Amino acid sequence: MSLQERLTADMKEAMRSREKDRLTTIRMVKSSLQNEAIKLGKQELTDEEELTILSREMKQRNDSLREFESADRHDLVEKIQAEIIVLEAYMPKQLSQEEVQEIVDAAIAQTGASAPSDMGKVMGVVMPQLKGKADGALINRLVKQQLN
Template identity: 45%
Template sequence: MSLKEQITEDMKAAMRAKDTGRLGTIRLLTAAMKQKEVDERIELTDAHVLAIIEKMIKQRRDSISQFEAGGRQDLADIEKAELAVLSAYMPPELSEAEISGEVAAAIAQTGAAGPQDMGKVMGVLKPKLAGRADMTAVSAVVKRALSTA
């Protein structure tokens, strides 16, 4: 079953269970997926769906930090609930050691020699690690590895 089909089934289950919080989040996700399909005239693959979910998770994290900074814990809690629903669709996160291993392999593959080659290394890592690691953290690991190279 594709990720898109899984999301549709989860939406039906949330409707049956009258789980309004979960249902609302899944509806937001399906709306974003439909929007991408219509805009780009494509059939979404799991990679496309993961990219959409990743973007929505990033938005939720930004919102949570803004709401907490503004003293609006009620709104931050709503965003946290949506974040939990969206995170359930993501593959398991890679550990720091696994990320370092992937970075070392990418550096060896591209022959990167210094910080000026960071774009090459990130270009190899992004499709491989998308959805499985926070790309900001990956970027920091790459920068560290290339500055010592």
């Protein structure tokens, strides 16, 4: 089942069970997917493009969560946390820090990187492998640690 089909089915289920917050989040994701398809001039997005959009939505929510927490907006923190829980259901399983470290180590060995100036080479190899499976900030931090 494609992501679009799964979202549509979950949207119908959320309507039936009157889960307003879940329904709103699913609609926002569907809208983002449709907008991206229109922007790219495509009828359907590839799995990778869908994952990119989901990752972007998740990153936006996490950024908003940090902002609202620092501003003591507890009402908005709860709303964003609920949206994150809904989005996580559609994201691939997140890799542990150890698994990410193994991939980073392999990429460093593959590229022959040895200095911080080689970070771009390593990130170019690592990011396609870990897209949507690990947080970009974690990946960035691990690569920096290895190259320093």
